[in-house]
Amino acid sequence: MCLAVPGQVLEIDRQGEPTMGKVSFGGVKKMICLDWLPEVKVGDYVIVHVGFALSIVDEKEALETIAMFDEMARLAPPDEDVPARPSTGTAS
Amino acid sequence: MKYVDEYRDHALASQYAEQIRRITTQPWHIMEICGGQTHTIVKSGLDQLLPESMTLIHGPGCPVCVTPLETIDRAVSIAGRSDVIFASFGDMLRVPGSTKDLLTVKSEGGDIRIVYSPLDAVAIAQQNPEKRVVFFAVGFETTAPPNAMAVQMARKSGLKNFSILCSHVLVPPAMEFLLSSRENKVQGFLAAGHVCAVTGYEAYDPIASKYRVPIVVTGFEPVDVLQGISMVVRQLEGGRIDVENQYARVVRREGNLPARKLLAETFDVADRPWRGIGIIPNSGFVLKESLAAYDAEKVFDVLHISAQESPLCIAGSVLQGLKKPHDCPAFAKECVPEHPLGAPMVSSEGACAAYYHFRR
Numbered sequence A: 001m002c003l004a005v006p007g008q009v010l011e012i013d014r015q016g017e018p019t020m021g022k023v024s025f026g027g028v029k030k031m032i033c034l035d036w037l038p039e040v041k042v043g044d045y046v047i048v049h050v051g052f053a054l055s056i057v058d059e060k061e062a063l064e065t066i067a068m069f070d071e072m073a074r075l076a077p078p079d080e081d082v083p084a085r086p087s088t089g090t091a092s
Numbered sequence B: 001m002k003y004v005d006e007y008r009d010h011a012l013a014s015q016y017a018e019q020i021r022r023i024t025t026q027p028w029h030i031m032e033i034c035g036g037q038t039h040t041i042v043k044s045g046l047d048q049l050l051p052e053s054m055t056l057i058h059g060p061g062c063p064v065c066v067t068p069l070e071t072i073d074r075a076v077s078i079a080g081r082s083d084v085i086f087a088s089f090g091d092m093l094r095v096p097g098s099t100k101d102l103l104t105v106k107s108e109g110g111d112i113r114i115v116y117s118p119l120d121a122v123a124i125a126q127q128n129p130e131k132r133v134v135f136f137a138v139g140f141e142t143t144a145p146p147n148a149m150a151v152q153m154a155r156k157s158g159l160k161n162f163s164i165l166c167s168h169v170l171v172p173p174a175m176e177f178l179l180s181s182r183e184n185k186v187q188g189f190l191a192a193g194h195v196c197a198v199t200g201y202e203a204y205d206p207i208a209s210k211y212r213v214p215i216v217v218t219g220f221e222p223v224d225v226l227q228g229i230s231m232v233v234r235q236l237e238g239g240r241i242d243v244e245n246q247y248a249r250v251v252r253r254e255g256n257l258p259a260r261k262l263l264a265e266t267f268d269v270a271d272r273p274w275r276g277i278g279i280i281p282n283s284g285f286v287l288k289e290s291l292a293a294y295d296a297e298k299v300f301d302v303l304h305i306s307a308q309e310s311p312l313c314i315a316g317s318v319l320q321g322l323k324k325p326h327d328c329p330a331f332a333k334e335c336v337p338e339h340p341l342g343a344p345m346v347s348s349e350g351a352c353a354a355y356y357h358f359r360r
């Protein structure tokens, strides 16, 4: 139900109400409500749920998550016991 | 697809699982709240990659599953009227009511339309002024803002023939309800990423500290889920209690402020019955009194309809993580996806259907 998928913003129409835009999901294009993302730009990736964009995907955070995967793989050779260490996630 | 494929990498997933096995020294019980994550876990067999001592408890996070039986009966009653076009997300059509489901109403001639977005339902109302159009507004905090937008658009454009059958539920009160149960086993939570994309995760701080449970906001792809689990395990093993955000590429601490504002303008928080669980205080949204003209339960006078559950179904224990689907005597016998006895067998996000489809 809470399924939401990333798509890339191709066009934004700020004239009407609410703000709508064309978003591409791996080539499939749909009109999506962009009203809750006032700072959205063409080219951004957004997370879309039932026709509404809820959030802009943060490229930097996405790369950091992937970098963290790599780091995990590197830091922990298979037979070494890894003690619990503080997570590198965005702690609150 | 970008931002999807890289989180589905199998080699990476098994490396992560290996990591988790190495840092785990105790038999932790971790609950994923969201049915979408349950689906990922069972489909990708993530639970089988984890240490045997670790138990993943599948939480009540499937809105289809927790929509009360009487709400389904009210939907069936409204959708059967000849003056109504009833619009719904597809997954609600096969949820069994006391006597029938919406799909049966459709086959009997009811005008029921499956829509992708609540805005499609508003458009149907605009195109059919002689009909009364009702949208079945179910879902968690993720789906509530789109449904609120539909109501506000109808109000602004003066649409008189649009209303919603509102059955919105909220995640944090359900977590508190589970944690305060005497039978609670949950020691750490994966919070639902897309719920938090709307609400943010400030509301989880008091829960984490009051009940001493780590909470990690987590995404939906296999690698996201494993990373979320590893973040919970690190906290548990290190004796730390924090709210952390694995899904930082999508979720901001404050969530989506314009969407939250719209929620506050449209809904009040109220006690809400959860199918199989019962009433959870302050766990749902109802339309504000000033928007009563858009509230289908009031417009169609169906509030007197109440209902009884099948005595065989143990969905309540399954949804609270106290039992697994195959502990149910009806599982895969009287109860199968083609003839579901209870809601968790209906939706592919329901724990019973997930276990059935992936042959557990």
Ligand code: SF4
Pocket (backbone or CB within 6 Å): B312, B313, B314, B315, B318, B325, B328, B329, B330, B331, B332, B335, B336, B340, B341, B342, B343, B344, B345, B352
């Ligand atoms: S298997 Fe069917 S009857 Fe048993 S708990 Fe699940 S939905 Fe209910």
